[in-house]
Every structure is written in C-alpha cells, then in structure tokens.
Amino acid sequence: MIIDKQQVARHFSKAADSYNDYAELQRNIGHQLLSYLPAQDYSLAVDLGCGTGYFATALKAQVDKVIALDLSLAMANKAKHSAKPFAAMVSDAEQLALADSSVDLVYSSLALQWCNDLTIALREIKRVLKPNGILLFSTLNQGTLFELEDAWADVDKHRHVNRFLTNAEIEEAANNAGFADTEFYQEKRTLWYEHAFLLLADLKGIGANYVVGGEPKATNRSQLKTMAKNYKAKYSSADKNNCISATYKVSYGVLINA
Secondary structure (H helix, E strand, O other): OOOOHHHHHHHHHHOOOOHHHHOHHHHHHHHHHHOOOOOOOOOEEEEEOOOOOHHHHHHHOOOOEEEEEEOOHHHHHHHHHHHOOOEEEEOEOOEOOOOOOOEEEEEEEOOHHHOOOHHHHHHHHHHHEEEEEEEEEEEEOOOOOHHHHHHHHOOOOOOOOOOOOOHHHHHHHHHHOOOOEEEEEEEEEEEEEOOHHHHHHHHHHHOOOOOOOOOHHHOOHHHHHHHHHHHHHHHEEHHHOOEEEEEEEEEEEEEEOO
16 A cells, blocks of 8 residues: 555644654654764764654754754754754655765654655665765564554454564665665564553654554544453553553664665
8 A cells, every 4th residue: 555645744744733742752762773873973964754853953963964854844844943953844755855975874763664665765865875874764663553453453444553564674675775784673662551542642642643544534433442442451461550552663774875
C-alpha cells in the first residue's frame, strides 16, 4: 500500500501544537540516536523530519549550521521559531530539495518509516552527503505496537497499525542505496498505560495516527471499547498495576558516505 504523504503531513500539522506534550518516547529515542554521533567537526547538518525543532536545537550545539526539514509545513514553522536554524523548509525524504554533496551530517529520528521506499530515501540522503558525510537515523521496525494490532484482530479486519520493515529489510535498503560503511543497533522500548485510550491519545497527540490502508471512519465506539477490553485482557501486567504494555522496536543506523 502507498503512503499518502499529504495525509501524513496533515496529521502532523494538526499535532504541531500538542506534539511536545506527548513526545517523551520520541525525545528519548532521539537522544539515544545522538549518542552515536561521531566526534568531529560538522559545518552543515540536516535535521530530516525535524518536528517542532527539539533536535535541531540540540544539533546546533555540535554543528555550525543546521537546516530543519519536515514533510509538514506547520512542523517546519515550529522548528523555525523554536530552534532558529540556518533554514527551515518543507521537504520529502524521497525528494530532497538539497544540492548534491552539500551536507556533512543528516540526522533523522523516527521519520524514515513514513517513506514509501526506504532505499530511495537513503539514496537521496547519500546524494546530498559530502564524501565521508554521515547519516544518523532511527526508525521503527516490525513488531512495533503488536499489542494494539492484536487487540484489534478479533474486532474487525481493517488495518490499525502501520507495517514496519524488518531489521534485515532496513539493512538491505542501506546496502541497495550504496552505503558500504554501516553500523546498526536495535532495541525494544516498552511504555505502560492505564488503558488503550491513553495510547491512542498519545499517537494522536504526536500526529502518528495515520494508518496506511486504515479505515478510521469505519470504527465505532462499541468497537473501540471491545478493542480496549481485549487489550487489557491480553497485555496488562499485575507487576505494573494492571497497566497495558505498548512495545516499540527501534533500529538505529550510522551510515558513512565512504
């Protein structure tokens, strides 16, 4: 199924004002990604999928100039005013509005899962990187939010969780894009919620509630309640005050344009 980039941009634009209130997981993953940054001088960096500009600000402490890019105009404007980067603009990772061999570092946290073809996005990033330029990225992979997907399975046949690539598919995309010098890391992060509606509120609050091939208008409140009941029955833990788990599987990549 094809990701509708306009829908993605619309959802994230609607969440631009609420994003920072719900983005603790995104900040934690972004900081972990920053920990992989090689210690060297960087003249120009791109924060690809900059969101509200939180990490564009962090990058400014280590880079001379930062360009903030996002698919959402509202997010790019937020980043422009909060981070005050060298430039902020709307751009698609699969069609970067940047010159060849112009960038020392591309930092992209939890944005590349919104690409239709990861190989194309990685080729575009490689195109704009200078020789020996570095791409740092994090992305979600297969198994993310499996609990939510399972809780819906007996309720209807619509898709409620996006498909994510496997670790092997992510590494293959990097190889197909022409990156030979690569390092990958994986981790699992688990969040805990009193009930499923709080998880759904978090996803909406950050703008990540667009599901490719989903049918949101086909879901009624009765079905939502049944899903939440299923979720509680299957994935609550007595050790966590009967809260439910929400699993995120994360891949980190350090790719050098050698």
